[in-house]
Amino acid sequence: MTQFIVNGQDVTLDIDPDIPLLWALRDDLHLTGTKFGCGVAQCGACTVMLNGMPRRSCVTPLSMVEGSEVTTIEGMTGPEIEAVKAAWVAIDVPQCGWCQSGQIMSATALLQQSASAPTDAEIDAAMAGNVCRCATYVRVRAAIHDAARTLEL
């Protein structure tokens, strides 16, 4: 029995505590915005917020989130996610779209933690864990700069 908070709601799951959080979210809670890409924390498609910090859910056992607060793309709120999503649309970042929830989670975390507008190097450092096979990277970078401007960082 694992109790935790997902997108602001109390959740109790009576399933194998070894299950990666990713599959608990997708298969048991039907929160499918969080994607499977590799299963070994190499691609970032499964990124969620765990107690406010980005975390690869594919290598996070459910037992680890007991009592914690998990936020998925569906539950993100606040000025940073709004600015990021607006920039993503304005710059038309996604192609196939599969990795984009993870990209957006990492970008939002970066902006939440930035006291000033991130440089290209800071964006690279924060986003290097998120693979995009369509290589939308030019636009990911542009959209993060755009969101930083919106947030007046």
Added chain:
Amino acid sequence: MSSMFVKALQPAPLLLPSRRMVLAGAAGLTLAFFIAPRGLRAQAPAPVIAPNAFLRIGEDDTVTVLSKHLEMGQGPYTGLATLVAEELDASWDQMRAEGAPADDSLYANLAFGAQGTGGSTAMANSWTQMRMVGATARAMLVAAAAAEWGVPEGEIAVAEGVISHGDRRSGFGALADRAATMPMPEAPRLKDPSAFRLIGTDRPKLDTVAKTDGTAQFTMDIHREGMLTVLVARPPAFGATLVSFDDAAALAVPGVEMVRRIGAGVAVYARGTYAALKGRRALDVTWDTAEAERRSTAEIFADFSAAAQSGGQTVEEEGDIDAGFAAATQIIEDEIRFPYLAHAPMEPLDAVIEVKDGKAELWYGCQFPTFDRPTAAKALGLPPEDVRINVILAGGSFGRRAQGSAHIAQEIGEIAKAAGRDGAFKMLMTREDDIHGGYYRPLTVHRLRAGIDDAGNITAWTNSIANQSIMTGTPMEAMMQGGVDPTSFEGSNALPYTFGSRRIGWAQMQSPVPVLWWRSVGHTHTAFAVESFLDRVLEAAGKDPLQGRLDLLKPEATRERAVLETVGRMADWQGPLRDGRAYGVAWAKSFGSYVAQIVEVEERDGRPRATRVWCAVDCGIAINPNIIRAQMEGGIGYALSTALYSKVSLGTGGAVEQSNFHDYPMLRIHEMPAVEVEIIRSSVDPTGVGEPGVPPLGPALANAWRALTGQVTSELPFPMQSNV
């Protein structure tokens, strides 16, 4: 839903403006046109739409285009909707798009005569057809308004989704019922290009918002009541066959419901992915590898190299090769090797099926419905008309979902059949399944030889290519003429360069390793071989890489010349070296489009680092420049990833040596160069953009690297450590 109707007509002369399209479309092209009556929206989102239609108008004025092309990131939902909206005089805000189901009587790709997405044909084959759909709907709406208001059709205006006459105004939805009863116009007029207001302008893709908030529905995201997740234990080597398995331990895993033998291997059915993973791990499977590919990559290369050296069968010959080499004062030779490549779409392959009362419904990113539907039906033991395939968003493909073998449709059909009961099943591959799974870009060897005379003319050019055929053994084999698969060497022949003599040869190789189209297909290797080898030849002839190419182009190669000149201007080309950085140029024509690129390269840790890329593209009329730029940017990143990292290799005994992104790495954001794209203005009908951005990048990178370091790149990917 009884008031719904479908009107179909067969306006062959109307829809088929050119001989090429008539040939391609074959018989049975049908335009169906459907207007949802009032009340449909109230029933949405139940998926009970008319399946045989390109267009649906809702009472809320939304216009939904049913895309006959799979949306896998390359933008056909938006592109096709743009064509319809242009002629319909719709407002862009009212446009929507979704995938059309499998039905090749309605949704054939006019370039193939079958329903399928590939060869960068989505916009090219839809260019007239989808505008005609919009113009037809517009004419019927106007006729409805004329009847409703008692005024002549000629006095009615349509703009931005509003139909008007004097003070009277109506949206599309209010007139949809009546429009549906109007006669289909025989020859709706298409706009003169000067009147286009959407075509040629930037706009974000229709599916972008859903791809930023987690709501976009992909195959893996689908849940059906009681659905089981299925993972398949697959052979450890290509061509290995299943001998036996012990499923006791697997069945003991909580959540595992059953284990079945299917053609692809041993299927484990479980409640949820994690249980399926654990169950599969617990299986004890014995395989027979006697007939499998046991050769290592090194051994395969040796065999293919020997075949390439023998020259293969002649697929193009011009002039006297012997005389050409005899006239040469310098001869340049090389062998260039290309590995197997996995497509590695971010969403690994998957499919969902639900079988109930003798009918099956599937949901997945189906790229070749014409092959998949009968294949799934046969595996299920059902007639094709009882099998519905809902084609939904695919998380990338790059060719991987377009299988002549229809192996995914076969697998999901067998999975449902082997279950022995009605129910819903989701098959998915892990990343390891994907990387190990074959259907690779064919491993290829090019043997090149060129002769140069005293004046710097290229007197002889030969290129012999050895690889497996993609089409052989598939339904496409019927299209091969003289036993030749053009996708094996496309881009090496019909070059617009003036060579004194030339010969292109192809040796068809055999292996149990299944091969497949891979974003830009033959051009993935031919552009590299031709344009990197030519760079060396031009240098030996004392010529500048850019000017040398321009001088070598035949006079009629005007579009090739334009992209090369444009990219040279964009990059302010001053030769291959400047301020410690190197510049490489290459171009390719693929899928009807012309793309030239210049790459700026610096050395970092003994490896090339691409810092900037300039790209000039001529794809005919630019329907949505935003998407064209996106495809060039993405194609460049995809190709850079390939050149720097991508290799699937077989070790001793034939086992694949890579398994996931740690050893089959992808380009990451810090390695992505800045990209500048310029689109050549054109009045020629549109051609593809999904693939053509890929071919020039690799050779341009290699050319810059050679200029910087003197190193010739004769095997891809670039070595992890160079001796700079």
